[in-house]
Amino acid sequence: MNEDQFGSRVQHLLDEAIPLAPNAAERLRAAREQALARQRAAPAPALQWADNLLGSLGGWSGMSLRVLLPLALLLAGLIGIYAWQQKQTLAEIEEIDALLLTDELPLDAYLDRGFQDWLKKRGGGEQ
Numbered sequence: 001m002n003e004d005q006f007g008s009r010v011q012h013l014l015d016e017a018i019p020l021a022p023n024a025a026e027r028l029r030a031a032r033e034q035a036l037a038r039q040r041a042a043p044a045p046a047l048q049w050a051d052n053l054l055g056s057l058g059g060w061s062g063m064s065l066r067v068l069l070p071l072a073l074l075l076a077g078l079i080g081i082y083a084w085q086q087k088q089t090l091a092e093i094e095e096i097d098a099l100l101l102t103d104e105l106p107l108d109a110y111l112d113r114g115f116q117d118w119l120k121k122r123g124g125g126e127q
Contacts, residue, residue: 001009020028109115
């Protein structure tokens with residue numbers, strides 16, 4: 001019998017409202033107060049509290065949380081870095097294009113055959 005079954009069985013028996021003798025009810029009340037006093041007397045340190053919280057996430061669900069959460073954070077970080085690099089690359093290309101378009105290049109440079117070959121090679125041969 002595991003703890004959950006035992007707890008539900010005890011709860012079921014207590015919920016049946018079995019009549020108790022007054023002295024037995026008084027002893028149960030005193031025992032309950034003693035147990036609560038002992039429980040309040042020993043506060044758990046912060047690290048023990050965190051360990052209890054993580055320990056309660058045991059089993060496959062806890063393992064998956066301990067593995068999948070860092071993995072998801074790592075993946076989100078890598079996606080963020082990739083997006084930032086792409087944005088930087090596009091900004092550099094836009095800056096170069098703007099400099100080329102605003103530069104005062106003589107008209108003869110566009111008519112030069114070597115310049116046209118360079119443009120074709122740089123543009124992937126589309127011109």
